[in-house]
Amino acid sequence: MEQPIVSRLEPTQVSRAGVIGTGTIGGAWALHFLRMGMDVVAYDPGPDAQQNLLNMVEAIWPTMKELGLREGASPQRLSFANSMEALTQCVQVIQESTPENLTAKRKLFAELDSITPADVVIISSTSGFAMTDMQVDCLHHPERFVVGHPFNPPYLIPFCEVVGGKQTSPEAVDWTAAFYESIEKQVAKMDKELPGFIGNRLQEALWREALHMVANNECSVEDIDKSIAYGMGLRWAIMGHCLTYHLGGGQGGMAHLLDHFAPALKEPWTRLEAPELTPELRDAMVQGCLNQTEGRSINELVKERDDCLIRIINTLKEYKASHGIQR
Amino acid sequence: MEQPIVSRLEPTQVSRAGVIGTGTIGGAWALHFLRMGMDVVAYDPGPDAQQNLLNMVEAIWPTMKELGLREGASPQRLSFANSMEALTQCVQVIQESTPENLTAKRKLFAELDSITPADVVIISSTSGFAMTDMQVDCLHHPERFVVGHPFNPPYLIPFCEVVGGKQTSPEAVDWTAAFYESIEKQVAKMDKELPGFIGNRLQEALWREALHMVANNECSVEDIDKSIAYGMGLRWAIMGHCLTYHLGGGQGGMAHLLDHFAPALKEPWTRLEAPELTPELRDAMVQGCLNQTEGRSINELVKERDDCLIRIINTLKEYKASHGIQR
Incomplete structure (x- = not known):
């Protein structure tokens, strides 16, 4: 393994982001990066992926305007790469949001690692996997692979969890947290990998209690939701x-x-x-x-x-x- | 035990509410009833209770105006009873919000039951006790005792849980739910007594998971709160x-x-x-x-x-x- 790269672009200087996987989450990241005044290069091998993303950007851009655009922000700054390799050669950071499949992610990360310049941080939107398990086949620079887990929809919800795997360098984790904070995200930087990270652990506890209550006929789904939307949720x-x-x-x-x-x-x-x-x-x-x-x-x-x-x-x-x- | 009283004032016709216990919760109920255009008669034996409630109403009335007053609503419609008995003789419903002490509530309810006209529903704000346990010493009309559990602050948060005890009549539970709904509360009417009711069970699950995470050094308190206030809480x-x-x-x-x-x-x-x-x-x-x-x-x-x-x-x-x- 080569030495970790620590001399990369300052996180606040990023002006061109790559988005791999452009479904609900990846598309939302593209929108957020565009709103922050960045160039976005997208790649998704799906047959209608390009048109779907264009439709999504068009549909949601008014919302982005309502939230407030950074100087220079424009949906015109979205472009599409014909190959993953082409994307990796022209971006300063990559946000990966492909389907949740560990085997597929391992393979994807190994390939990304071999073709992406060593100073580019690669961030995964995974909600379920530990980076330690996803980076195992990265032979070159596993230290620049970081989890950056958003909440739906990421173009609106500011909270993100940032955590590295066993082979990730602390510098890459810090860089990712600083990058996110520079684009108006609220970041929890975690020291250790924890199943469900933070937010999903908390809401999963509430969700499971809710399921138990319905399963035991203790109250209705409607009453559960009422207690949240007209109760605690207003304060939260x-x-x-x-x-x-x-x-x-x-x-x-x-x-x-x-x-x-x-x-x-x-x-x-x-x-x-x-x-x-x-x-x-x-x-x-x-x-x-x-x-x-x-x-x-x-x-x-x-x-x-x-x-x-x-x-x-x-x-x-x-x-x-x-x-x-x-x- | 006498027969349950079912012929009482229509819940939508209540214009004069009694508030027993005027701390944070009882005072908040007084404010909500006042905002809904009702007369409020308060009783609390504490030495400074009257002045404290007047101060609270004065401080929070601008907030009530911002939320919107019902016709005729005025802080001038708050009055104080010199004794609990005096209060019980001139109100159409009673909301009890005394400190959480089961022995004290049992004694209070027995007394209230013996002096309050049989057609007046008595609602307890308790967050912790089952009505079955609180109404045991009510010898006359235990059927009109109902739990109506609000969320803090009750003058702002609409959600309330309504549930009766073993001796409570379904009519009194229905009456309480309808009364609350007529004054802009969002009500979950429960069929059975459940420790923590609904809302507190859900938030207690989340709270305990949070405590475990801090106890095990898995994340910080600040990150927990960030995940809620900038994450799930915005949606909830x-x-x-x-x-x-x-x-x-x-x-x-x-x-x-x-x-x-x-x-x-x-x-x-x-x-x-x-x-x-x-x-x-x-x-x-x-x-x-x-x-x-x-x-x-x-x-x-x-x-x-x-x-x-x-x-x-x-x-x-x-x-x-x-x-x-x-x-």
Whole structure:
């Protein structure tokens, strides 16, 4: 194996991105890169892939304008490569979004590795596989392969998880995180590979509890969705669950909540067993909330939450009323 | 036990509500009832309770105006009873929001039952106790005691769970659900008592998975919150998790998602074991989603989600920018 390449383009200087696989996710990445004022070169061997992507860009470009275009952004800056090799020769970063098939990805990555200049970082949109397992057949520069997992639709949802495999260099992970942050993504950079990463682990826990409840005739699908869309979900658009609970603890915040409601952790309020609330875990939760407040008091955070809640509630109410939507 | 009283005021005719316990939750109920154009009579034996509630109403009334007042709504329509008995004699419904203490609630409910006219429904805001356990000492009309569990802050979050205990009459449960719906609440009416009801079960599963992840050093609190507030939470403000997945299944909706991604249910993507995906569960999930779509196609739902996402994202962006908030 050659030495890792660390001298590559600054992440903030990327102006030409390659997109391999142009389905729902790959197409959405193309749109996001275009909105950020970049050239995009796309490659997908599917028979109608080119026309489908053109249709998608045309359909969604008005949405991109509503969100705000970076200087120079234009759908005209999308082009198509006739071969994967052609694409690899003219881009500064590659976002791969082919179907979730480990064998196929291994083969694809080995090929990409052999034809792509060593200083080009290759990012995979996989939601299910560890980079360690996907990069095994990369014989040249496995260190530049990184997972960059988006949430649907990636042209709207800012959150991405960034994590490398055993052979990935920390520099490539840092580069990917910095690149994403430079194009308005909100990044969680992970130290270790974890099945489901972060977001999917959290929502999978909720999803499985929901399935259990329906399977046991405890409540309806509609009531589950109502509890989210008219309940917790309204708050979760504004602050994460931990910061929401920080406010739930009153003036004492997360510390008060954990110290006084710890016994509730043992209640049979979900089928998932709770961890032991050790002093270390307690302190980590408290500090993690304080890190996010940036000095804002509980009262300031409550006002912020309520101000934003009104705006979201009124926005959704107006939208639904003007579109004749009952729910 | 006397016969259940079924001839009470129509739920849509309530114009005078009693609020017992005027802390964060009880005070929020008072505000919501006032916004809905009702008279509110409050009782709380705490030394500063009256002044605290007046302060809260004054501080939050501008928010109520922003959400929109019903005809005749005024903070002047709040009054205070000198005794619990006085309150019970002049209201048409009672919302109880005293501290979460089962012994205290049992005693309070027994007393309330003995002094409150039989046709007045008494609703408890409890988040933790089953009505069956709270109504045991009610000797006169236990059938009119119902749980109506709100989400914080109840003057903003529409979702409420309504459920009775073993001695509660179905009529009282129906009455409470109809009363709440008449004052702009989104109600899940439950057939059986379930620890944590619906919303708290779902968010507790997510919360416990989050605690496990921090306890095992798998990710930071900040990354957990980022994945929600910049990821799933943005979607959950618009549609519940099931309907969100219905869109995730493409044109085939929830049916396609369950039929094709069932194996993912067995992945170690949370510490919570998944239930068996029986044909019955599969059909219940599919039908529950179709019930919610009201005939809208997947494409229409995707457009609705994206339209609302842009509005929420832009709304939050503007708010944060104008308040100098970084995160």
